[in-house]
Amino acid sequence: MSASFCARVLSDLGADVLKLEPPGAGDPLRRVGPFAPHAAYGDDAALFAYLNHGKHSATLDPSYPAGAALLKRLVESADLLITSAHASRLAELDLDGNTLRKLQPALVTLAVTPFGTRLADDASANRTDADTPAAFTDFTLTHHAGYAFHQARPVHAPSEQPPVACADREVALATGIAATNAALWGLLEAQLHGEGRSIECAELDVIAHLLIEPVADYGRGERTFSRLREELQGTEVAGGLIWLLPCRDGFVMISPREEHQWERWVELLGNPPWSRDAALCGERTARNENWMTLQEEMAKWTREHTRADVFERAQAARVACFPVSGARDLLENAQLNARRFFDCWEGTGDTPLSMPGLPFCLRTSSGAELPRGRDVASPRLGSANRAVFEERLGLSPAHMETLRQQGVV
Amino acid sequence: MRKAESGALSGLRVIDFSWVLAGPMTTKMLAGMGAEVIKIESSTRREHTQRQPWWAVVNAGKKSCTINLSRSQGPELIRRLIAQSDMVVENFSNGVLAKFGLDYPALAAIRPDLIFVSASGTGREGPQRDALAYGSLLQAYSGRASVVGTPNERVEAMGILPAWTDPITALWECCAVLAAIRHRRVTGEGAFIDLSMLESTVALLPELLFREALGSATPAASGAREWSAAPSGCFRCEGDDAWLAVSVCDDGQWRALCDAMDKPGLATDSRFADALARAAHRSEADDLLAAWLAHQPAGQALDALQSRGVPAARSRHIGAVMEDPYFAERGLFPELADGSRSIALPWRDSGGFRGDFTPPPRLGEHNDYVFRELLGLDAGDIEALTEAGVLR
Numbered sequence: 001m002s003a004s005f006c007a008r009v010l011s012d013l014g015a016d017v018l019k020l021e022p023p024g025a026g027d028p029l030r031r032v033g034p035f036a037p038h039a040a041y042g043d044d045a046a047l048f049a050y051l052n053h054g055k056h057s058a059t060l061d062p063s064y065p066a067g068a069a070l071l072k073r074l075v076e077s078a079d080l081l082i083t084s085a086h087a088s089r090l091a092e093l094d095l096d097g098n099t100l101r102k103l104q105p106a107l108v109t110l111a112v113t114p115f116g117t118r119l120a121d122d123a124s125a126n127r128t129d130a131d132t133p134a135a136f137t138d139f140t141l142t143h144h145a146g147y148a149f150h151q152a153r154p155v156h157a158p159s160e161q162p163p164v165a166c167a168d169r170e171v172a173l174a175t176g177i178a179a180t181n182a183a184l185w186g187l188l189e190a191q192l193h194g195e196g197r198s199i200e201c202a203e204l205d206v207i208a209h210l211l212i213e214p215v216a217d218y219g220r221g222e223r224t225f226s227r228l229r230e231e232l233q234g235t236e237v238a239g240g241l242i243w244l245l246p247c248r249d250g251f252v253m254i255s256p257r258e259e260h261q262w263e264r265w266v267e268l269l270g271n272p273p274w275s276r277d278a279a280l281c282g283e284r285t286a287r288n289e290n291w292m293t294l295q296e297e298m299a300k301w302t303r304e305h306t307r308a309d310v311f312e313r314a315q316a317a318r319v320a321c322f323p324v325s326g327a328r329d330l331l332e333n334a335q336l337n338a339r340r341f342f343d344c345w346e347g348t349g350d351t352p353l354s355m356p357g358l359p360f361c362l363r364t365s366s367g368a369e370l371p372r373g374r375d376v377a378s379p380r381l382g383s384a385n386r387a388v389f390e391e392r393l394g395l396s397p398a399h400m401e402t403l404r405q406q407g408v409v
Numbered sequence: 410m411r412k413a414e415s416g417a418l419s420g421l422r423v424i425d426f427s428w429v430l431a432g433p434m435t436t437k438m439l440a441g442m443g444a445e446v447i448k449i450e451s452s453t454r455r456e457h458t459q460r461q462p463w464w465a466v467v468n469a470g471k472k473s474c475t476i477n478l479s480r481s482q483g484p485e486l487i488r489r490l491i492a493q494s495d496m497v498v499e500n501f502s503n504g505v506l507a508k509f510g511l512d513y514p515a516l517a518a519i520r521p522d523l524i525f526v527s528a529s530g531t532g533r534e535g536p537q538r539d540a541l542a543y544g545s546l547l548q549a550y551s552g553r554a555s556v557v558g559t560p561n562e563r564v565e566a567m568g569i570l571p572a573w574t575d576p577i578t579a580l581w582e583c584c585a586v587l588a589a590i591r592h593r594r595v596t597g598e599g600a601f602i603d604l605s606m607l608e609s610t611v612a613l614l615p616e617l618l619f620r621e622a623l624g625s626a627t628p629a630a631s632g633a634r635e636w637s638a639a640p641s642g643c644f645r646c647e648g649d650d651a652w653l654a655v656s657v658c659d660d661g662q663w664r665a666l667c668d669a670m671d672k673p674g675l676a677t678d679s680r681f682a683d684a685l686a687r688a689a690h691r692s693e694a695d696d697l698l699a700a701w702l703a704h705q706p707a708g709q710a711l712d713a714l715q716s717r718g719v720p721a722a723r724s725r726h727i728g729a730v731m732e733d734p735y736f737a738e739r740g741l742f743p744e745l746a747d748g749s750r751s752i753a754l755p756w757r758d759s760g761g762f763r764g765d766f767t768p769p770p771r772l773g774e775h776n777d778y779v780f781r782e783l784l785g786l787d788a789g790d791i792e793a794l795t796e797a798g799v800l801r
Contacts, residue, residue, distance in 0.1 A: 013588045034616070034625040046619040087759070097759065116739055116757070132735055135662070135720040139635045143643065143654035144722035146730035151557065151632065152566035153726075158650050162643035163724040164566050164632030165654065166573075167556040173613040177580040182756035184587035185442055188417035191594060201756040205741055209755040210576045212430065214727035215742060216463035219750030225726035227650060229565070239545035239569035244562050251560050253549040261541075295562055320541040322550035324560050327621035330552050330611055335537040341608050353622050356615055359578075359608030360585045361534075364592065365521055365599040 001029065001169065002203060003084040003112040004051040005176025010080075010183060011054035012358050012370070018074070018388065019052060019379060023059040023407055026381040027052070038349025043378045047169070049345050050355050053376035056384035059409050067408045068093050073393050075100050079190070080108045080183055087111055087198060097198035107196040108186035112179045114141065116202035138171040138203070145207040150214045154229035154237055161227075166207070174210070175203040234288035241288060243295055244324070245302040245310070251324040252302065252310045262287065264317040269301045340373030385409060416443015416765065421590065424449060424490060425471065426499040426506075428456045430544060430575035431606060432528055433467040435582040436498050440470030441754050441764025444496075447779060448473045449487065450772055452801045457772060465749045465769045473770035474779040480799040484509040489784055491516050496524040496586070503529065503539050513601045522599040524589045528582055532605035544574040544606065551610035556617055557632035568632065578609040580755075639687040640666075640694035643724060646707035652724040653707050655698060655714065663687065665717035669710075670701045739763075776800060 004019075004027070011017040021027045029048040036044045043049075061067045072095070075081060081100065083090060090096045090111070097109035111117075115132045133144060142148045148163035155161040166174075179201040190196045214225075235242060241257040256265040262284075266275035274280060274297045281287045281294055302310050307323035314321035323329065331354055336342065339361070342354035355376065362370045389395045389409065403409045421444040425436045433448075440446040448471050450457040457475075476483045488511070491497065497516060499506060506512045513525040527533055530542020548554050548569055557568030582604050589600040611618075616629035627636050634641040638656035646653050657663050660683055667676040675681060675697065680690040687694050702710055707723050714721035723729075731742050731750075740763055745751050747768035757763035780786045780800065794800045 009584065033627075034619050034623045036623065046623065047616060050615045050619075115735075133720075133722055134715055135718045136722065137635060137638065137656045137658065137720045139630065139638075139641065139656050140654045140720045140722040143652075143724040146725050146727050147571070148632070148643065148654065149652075149724045149726045150571050151568055153570070155565045156563060159645070161566055162633070162645065162652050163654075164558050164568070164643070165630075167553065167568070167632050168614045168616045168629040170553075170573075170613045173615075174577060174580065177577070177584055178755040180584050181438070181580060181587060182754075184584065184591060185417050185754075185756075186758075188442075188587065188591060188594075191591070192417060192419075198759040199756055200759075204735075205739065206755045208730055208736065209741060209752050210573065211571055211727055211730070212434070212463050212466050212576060212752065213571045215731070215750055215752055216461075216466045218727050218731055219466070220462055223728050225728060229563075235564070237570075238564035239572075240543060242545055242564060242569070244549070244560060244564050246562070251549075253546045253554075253564075255543050255546055257543075299562075315537075315540050318541055320543050320546055322540075322542070322546045324549040324554060325552040326555055327552060327617045330614075331618060331622060335531050335535045335540075336608065336611065338535040339532050339605065339608070341605075341611070351622075354618060356608070356612040356618070358585075359581050359612050360602050360604040361532075362585060362589065362603075363601045364596075365517060365523075365601075366596075 001051060001172035002175035002179055003082050004029070005173050006110070006112055006179035006183060007082050008051055008054060009177065009180045009358070017055040018384065019055040019057045020060045020071070021057055021381060023061055023382075023404075023409055026057070026059065030381070036345070036349065036353060043380055045378075046345070046353060049376070049378040052379055053343070053345070053355075055379050056388070057379035057381055058384045058388045059382040061408055062093055062095060064406065064408045066403060066406065068095055070389065070393065070408070071095060072100065072103055074388070075107060076103050078104065078107060079187060080110065082110045082112065082179070082183065084112055086113050086117055087200065088117065097196070101196055105195055106190045108183065108190050109196065109198045110179060110183050110186060111198070111200045112175065113200060114203045116200055116205055132204075138169075139165045141204060142166050142171055142207055145204050146211055146214065147207050149225070149227070150211060153225065153227040154233065155227055156229045158227040171203060171207055175201065175206045178206045232289060235291035236288050241284060243291065243298060245295070245299050247302050247305055247307045247310055250307050250326075252307050252314075252321055253324060254314060254319060254321040256319050257284070259284070261319050265314065265319045268313055268317050268319070269298065272297065343374045343376045346375050346377050382409075418442045418444035418590065421445065421496065422447065422494040423496040423498060424487070424494050426497065426501065427528070428500070430463070430467060430572055431578040431582065432498050432500045434576055434579035435526070435586065437467050437470055437766075438579065438583045438754060438764070439586065441766055443765070446471040447490070447775065448770065449476055451475050451477050452772060453477050453479070466751055468769040469745055469749070469751045469766040471770055472775035472778065473772055474776050475773040475801050477799050477801055478509050478511075480797060482794060482797065482799045484511055486784065486799070487511055488516070488519055490779070491523065492519050493783060494520065494523075496526070498526045498528075500528045502541070503533065517599060517601075520599070522593055522597055524586065524593065524600050524602070526582060526586055526602045526604065528578060528604040528606065530605070531607050533603040542606065544572050545569050547574045547606050547610060551607055552614055552617060553610055556614065556629060566632070574606050574610045577613065578604065578606045581609045581612075639684070639691045640698045642695055644699045644702040646702050646705055646710055648706060651707040653702055653710055653721055654724055655719065655721045657687070657694075657719060659684065662719050665719050666698070666714065669713040669717050669719065670697070672697075773801075
């Protein structure tokens with residue numbers, strides 16, 4: 001999933017991406033739901049579409065000598081080879097970076113894997129691989145990487161509040177973006193030096209590298225990491241001077257952290273009597289310490305309003321405030337839609353499905369822009385076989401048929 | 410950590426106005442790849458003087474100079490600096506740089522091939538372009554908080570801390586920058602990048618949106634469990650705050666779990682016969698596993714599950730992670746020359762390179778370099794500008 005997302009982002013940025021899938025059933029993600037009910041079988045998996053739109057698909061099994069030979073021919077005209085296999089597996093197939101660079105010296109190879117491999121120098125330290133789990137999922141990996149523990153720290157009842165992992169496909173997709181960076185770095189290096197290199201981007205490393213505040217705490221000498229929230233720690237430990245306030249239809253989160261913001265916020269609440277109690281909320285430290293009391297007081301007002309109302313009025317008063325969104329809210333979000341953030345996945349029947357696009361607009365100094373709000377489609381399995389193998393590599397139809405019967409394509 | 414022969418971004422100069430997390434983390438990555446990053450700071454701004462504990466982690470590898478933009482000569486110095494720079498990174502509120510005559514159109518007139526990265530909470534265009542935003546709030550607005558945890562008034566265990574939106578934005582931002590650099594090297598063109606932190610976060614939650622739009626009965630994976638596995642969750646073990654995350658994804662793993670629990674009868678129990686049956690009896694499967702783990706030391710249970718191929722992991726804190734030989738060998742958390750801890754690039758090449766990082770700069774540490782060497786000011790100029798409150 002990570003490698004696929006990496007390649008898709010590169011495709012979004014203008015790369016010509018050829019996805020090589022196993023002959024027969026193709027990428028297993030083609031069979032993972034949710035599915036679009038009116039799309040063609042095999043092209044109906046939404047997640048597969050998200051990870052692969054914009055690419056060409058060809059089928060090839062490089063574990064056959066004939067398959068490996070075809071891959072080597074394709075690599076001759078490629079800048080980058082992305083795999084989800086460890087370098088050791090590629091070496092077994094004689095498809096490792098050093099071998100391939102004899103054919104294409106500027107080739108960058110990128111392995112996107114759950115765990116990193118050991119360097120030759122590391123291996124000489126006489127260690128085993130026992131510290132990397134043999135069986136894992138993205139969920140368990142997030143706990144192993146430390147992210148889940150710190151995402152539930154602090155809590156008021158640690159014995160009843162377990163650590164929480166990342167959600168949705170965040171782990172795989174975050175790794176995919178990191179891998180895109182790695183790929184672009186490798187390509188820039190190759191552009192500069194004329195030589196490609198082998199790079200690896202491991203999911204475990206990516207998730208652990210996001211632990212900025214905990215790394216800082218460790219760096220300052222903290223060694224015991226209790227998850228218990230002390231009563232006097234206030235709301236700052238929850239991510240700043242923030243409150244989650246109930247509304248008629250859900251919650252808003254606010255952060256009137258500066259003095260002037262606080263003044264405008266209580267003005268919006270009608271300057272209630274409690275807001276003039278200096279001991280309660282005169283200064284930021286008092287607001288932090290008395291956050292639960294303030295929570296109750298402020299909630300009296302917010303409960304009378306909708307999320308949208310509180311959001312709009314607070315922002316109009318220059319107070320940082322947003323609704324807590326659910327999935328439907330996001331699909332209908334005015335800002336996301338106005339910026340044409342969502343692509344439209346075609347081929348799903350009468351109602352195209354919204355898919356997140358790139359989170360940035362890029363306009364060159366000559367006025368060219370990366371497109372947004374595109375119509376996108378899943379690549380059909382093997383739809384580029386003829387163009388790739390017959391037209392580009394010059395294989396005859398008879399040869400292709402032989403390879404097909406052998407299971408190579 | 411091994412050194413690169415010559416960084417991919419060597420020779421590129423970045424003028425960095427960004428603060429807090431996302432922008433600084435982006436420019437730190439650029440510095441690690443060889444760019445010269447000059448932070449524009451000012452002792453007149455609290456953001457630059459009250460450094461948070463994590464400041465050093467995200468500002469390694471940079472230079473710092475102090476310029477007070479609110480003095481008229483301040484923006485003029487910046488414009489002179491831009492004339493010999495390649496990139497600007499900023500995350501000011503909308504309109505701030507324009508007020509100083511330092512927005513993209515003004516700077517592109519000086520340096521047409523400039524790459525200008527403008528990151529903001531909700532983007533520089535659209536009806537909410539002026540919304541005042543912080544990363545913590547965007548984690549709620551993006552939908553992440555609702556799917557990682559359950560919204561609660563204590564704001565606990567719902568994906569607000571550690572910062573997620575900021576470092577994820579940094580990965581996207583760096584990606585956009587590298588693409589723009591590659592484009593510039595090929596075409597000579599500059600670029601303007603308008604990056605939204607909200608969009609950066611939502612882009613990683615596709616299944617949440619698809620399942621809603623397609624009316625799927627199965628939710629996307631939450632912070633508590635994977636819905637594609639049963640049992641799945643984070644379970645309490647014997648000992649102080651000891652937790653084990655377990656996800657059983659297929660029949661073989663279920664049989665292996667039954668073996669580890671020494672409950673062979675469950676392997677043939679029709680309620681758990683296959684993935685569909687286990688999903689239908691999810692809470693019973695979870696309860697059985699929870700009851701077993703409650704009386705197991707976490708390490709022992711982990712060994713029993715891992716040796717049988719059942720996905721499982723202890724929920725570890727940062728100390729256990731940083732002291733894990735895997736990370737120590739891989740150099741992900743380097744100790745810099747000043748003794749500070751940093752975080753290297755999240756990838757590495759076959760030679761072990763994952764970024765070169767010098768210690769983070771002191772406020773204004775590189776004023777001499779910037780004002781004398783780059784801008785050619787002499788002692789008299791510097792004294793006059795200092796007295797006028799410009800260089801602070």
